[in-house]
Amino acid sequence: MTTKKQAVFSRLVNELVQKNQGKRIFSFDFENQTYWVKQPEKLTGVWKILKPHPKQSFREELHILKNLYERGAPVPQVILSGEDFFVLKDVGPTLNHWIENAGLNLTPAEKNQILVDAIKALTSLHKKGVTHGRPAIRDIAWRQGKVTFMDFESHSRSLNLQWHKIRDVLVFIHSLCRSKHLSGEQIQYLINKYEEYCESDLWQDVLNLVAKFRFLYYILLVFKPVARMDLIAIYRLFQYLLPLTEENK
Ligand SMILES: Nc1ncnc2c1ncn2[C@@H]1O[C@H](COP(=O)(O)OP(=O)(O)O)[C@@H](O)[C@H]1O
Ligand SMILES: [Mg+2]
Incomplete structure (x- = not known):
């Protein structure tokens, strides 16, 4: 200007x-x-x-x-x-806008592609040693293949970098699980993609943490019939990640 x-x-x-x-x-x-x-x-x-x-x-x-x-x-x-x-x-509409807005008429494959772009961007952010703090799908924007992260949380310095990364991965996957507009098949596909692009030690740490808290899953199952969205999302998160922890044994 x-x-x-x-x-x-x-x-x-x-x-x-x-x-x-x-x-x-x-x-x-x-x-x-x-x-x-x-x-x-x-x-x-x-x-x-x-x-x-x-x-x-x-x-x-x-x-x-x-x-x-x-x-x-x-x-x-x-x-x-x-x-x-x-x-x-302006950096374009957020991921949840692309996923949830029926008027856009996107196919599941197109939605998956947008989310895979976001997964690549988040894993590459982590590889540079940068974490977001709350990378939910409403705080990540996408436009013509370009992904931009918004709404950074200020970092508490008490946690180390690896723990911040683990938290980012779980927040992101949780926000996928929270969306009523993604099928189980899509979530499964996206988690597999996450594993593909993620640093392998980080992915292992994520799975270890999920395995450690597997008892929560069994407790949550009891509440499944009355669960609200956030709880259902956690339930779904375990549902898709727990089998992977078993594969790794
Ligand atoms: N640079 C930007 N480009 C596009 N949309 C934006 C931008 N900044 C904010 N938004 C929109 O405004 C919403 C709220 O902004 P955000 O920074 O997440 O604020 P808050 O901290 O209150 O959540 C975002 O989810 C997004 O929809
Ligand atoms: Mg926000």
């Missing part, structure tokens, strides 16, 4: 931020390009206790995004930032 355009852009953003005070996220268009403005979370009730430092998390996210972008990681570019907002370039 030229300096003049930058000034116009910056004025527009300031106006929009004023108009949308307290709104967590909103998008706008400028010269045929979509941008997203993100602001610190305004929390109420119990969330104030559960997430006590919204301003700090906001600043940490900004720092993480800038840092990762400079390192060439697939994250949205920060175009502008201020005390209480930052502006990101």
